Amino acid sequence: MDVSEEMEEIREVLYEMIKKNFPMGVAATHLAEKYHEEFVSKGLGRELPDDWIQQVTAAEEFEAQTRGPITILFVRLSNTSSFKRPPINSVNVRVINTDREPTADELKKIKQRKENEPPEHAKTLSRQSSALKEGSTVSIVYADSPRRFFIRALSDDDQYEKIGTTLAEIYAQESPPSPLDSRVAIYEIVAEGAYALQDSNGTWFRVIAKQPPQSGQVLCHFVDVGVCEKFPVAAIRLLPPAVHPVMSSEF
Numbered sequence: 001m002d003v004s005e006e007m008e009e010i011r012e013v014l015y016e017m018i019k020k021n022f023p024m025g026v027a028a029t030h031l032a033e034k035y036h037e038e039f040v041s042k043g044l045g046r047e048l049p050d051d052w053i054q055q056v057t058a059a060e061e062f063e064a065q066t067r068g069p070i071t072i073l074f075v076r077l078s079n080t081s082s083f084k085r086p087p088i089n090s091v092n093v094r095v096i097n098t099d100r101e102p103t104a105d106e107l108k109k110i111k112q113r114k115e116n117e118p119p120e121h122a123k124t125l126s127r128q129s130s131a132l133k134e135g136s137t138v139s140i141v142y143a144d145s146p147r148r149f150f151i152r153a154l155s156d157d158d159q160y161e162k163i164g165t166t167l168a169e170i171y172a173q174e175s176p177p178s179p180l181d182s183r184v185a186i187y188e189i190v191a192e193g194a195y196a197l198q199d200s201n202g203t204w205f206r207v208i209a210k211q212p213p214q215s216g217q218v219l220c221h222f223v224d225v226g227v228c229e230k231f232p233v234a235a236i237r238l239l240p241p242a243v244h245p246v247m248s249s250e251f
Contacts, residue, residue: 006046006216007055009185009233010035013045014056016187018075028053028064028071043214045186102179110180113238118193121239122208124247125194125223131155141225150226160224166246167196167204171237182238186213189233194223196237206239206246207231 014035018026021034032048039045049055053071057064063074102110131153132138139157143149152160174181184195189209197207197220207220210228217230240246 006234007049007052010046010048010052011056011059011062012185013039013187014073015061015075018073025065025072025074028073031073039186044212046216106180113241114184114188115190117238117241118190118195118209120242121194121247122192124242125206125208129153129156152224163206163224163246164204167206168202170240170246171196171198171204184233184236184238186216186233189213189218189236194239195220196239197222197231198235198237199231207236209236
């Protein structure tokens with residue numbers, strides 16, 4: 001059983017903060033202050049809910065000890081995402097069924113993908129299509145001023161139409177989500193890294209994150225369209241590995 005996606009992101013951030021900065025434990029009040037200072041005040045994270053301690057300590061990787069009026073939080077150095085008890089009643093609670101827990105090697109690989117692939121994918125997607133050359137027939141796909149517009153070779157239109165369909169098929173296989181799916185937390189977004197994004201209509205695109213998240217939103221450049229818009233982190237996924245056809249600059 002898992003809490004809301006927003007709370008899951010917060011829990012991951014707090015886990016890393018404690019593991020890195022407070023390995024011997026930290027007062028919950030101090031942790032909340034540091035979280036607000038490092039993330040909320042900079043627009044990189046959401047405010048902690050009133051019941052954040054209860055929701056965080058519902059996960060097995062956290063432990064809370066009460067010492068008088070002070071609650072001390074500790075983390076267990078494990079990669080488990082299971083829970084020792086259901087979270088408190090919430091309309092955001094959702095049940096996730098997984099056949100097994102991921103291995104340490106699998107978790108290491110997904111972490112490496114999140115760190116290394118987005119910048120490399122961005123280099124690939126920033127290359128100009130070989131079909132776009134002098135004398136080719138093009139269409140204007142977006143214009144933000146009379147002097148600035150984006151074009152695409154007509155011969156690339158069929159390939160462009162396949163992108164959304166192919167990405168939709170890929171991410172449909174991740175339902176229900178698992179610890180190894182391609183979701184990306186706020187602190188995992190790499191500026192100038194390439195990702196997949198699903199818009200409000202359910203269509204998937206290839207995008208490049210132009211800057212770190214602010215208030216849970218990421219400014220995204222749609223590499224196949226030219227538009228720049230802000231979207232929530234929850235709409236973003238890792239793109240497939242470089243060997244997948246959809247990652248070709250010619251796709």
